[in-house]
Amino acid sequence: MNRQASSPLPDDPSPAEPTTATQPTEAHNLLQHDPEYWLEDGNSTIIAGNVEFRVYKGPLLTNSPVFKDTLSLPQPDGTSGSQCICGTKPAVLHVSDSPEDLRHIFRALLPGKTPRVAPDDLSFGAVSACVRLGHKDEIDEIVQRSLDYLKKSFVESFETWARVDPPRPPAFEANHSIGVVNIARMTSTDVLLPTALMGCCMLNSTELVNGFTREDGTQEKLSAEDIGRCFLGRANLM
Structure with missing residues (x-):
């Protein structure tokens, strides 16, 4: 698991448990x-890169075993730290994900300031x-919903593909077919590959x-x- 909890000791780079407090440091001030x-x-409080997110952990615990393991760890007693308005000290968790990626996950799972x-x-x-x-x-x-969304455009059969344009959802660019191929490989969702690879070609x-x-x-x-497959495919199509 590549999530690490923060530590009240600034000189400990790889602590094992999350904490509710961090001593003031130059990095923290940024x-x-x-x-x-x-x-x-x-x-x-979840920290990704230089961005702090303050969220409700309930939906994260319910939907992700990984978040459940890390956010449910006991918090050290007697540490100083900021408190939320409910009077309890929020758990602090450092993650290796980018703020942009994490924000998309929160939008799918959590309420935010924008309904x-x-x-x-x-x-x-x-x-x-x-x-x-x-x-x-x-x-x-979330994974299944995202894959189902892709399957609406990146169809399994060429007979159901509208051939006028490259296959893609309305907000996708043509080169995003590359990302769809990688998603299909990562999740073993082979039904996405025919039209995704066609889009790459x-x-x-x-x-x-x-x-x-x-x-x-x-x-x-x-x-x-896959680059080789696309060049070979283009030659055969020509």
């Missing part, structure tokens, strides 16, 4: 409250984050080889094997 998920009465009456067309960033973090944190319902060579940059700055690229 942390920013997330504008969407900093709830004054929240009972858990969501009806979901908009999902972006690739939202779907990708929900699948990748949901897969890692064992949030099965329709990219120019530079896009196909270099991939694209996700919203958190990381690079999304096909494996060497």
Whole structure:
């Protein structure tokens, strides 16, 4: 498990348990409250990169065995730290995920400052984050919902594919087919591959080889094997 709880001792880089307090440090002073998920009465503080999220832990404990294990650890007694308005000290958890990815997971699971009456067309960033973090944190319902959304566009049979445009949801770009191939590989959802790989074959060579940059700055690229499949497929199609 790649989640680590914070420690009240600033010189301990890899503590085993979360804590409700952290001594003032230069790094701590650089942390920013997330504008969407900093709830004054929240009972858990989760830190990703330089962003602090204050949220309700109940939905996280219910939906993710990984969060249940880490956020349910007992908190040290006698430590100083900020309190939420309910009077209890929130647990503090450091995670290795990007703030952008974590925000998408919270939007799927938790109430925030902006009510969501009806979901908009999902972006690739939202779907990708929900699948990748949901897969890692064992949030099965989010993973399945995201895969079902992709299956509406990346269909199993070419006979049901509208061939006018590359297959993709309304908010996706053409090069996001690369990410869908990687999602299919990671989750063993082979039904996404025929039209996702077809979408990759329709990219120019530079896009196909270099991939694209996700919203958190990381690079999304096909494996060497899938790049080879796409070049071979394009030659056969020609």
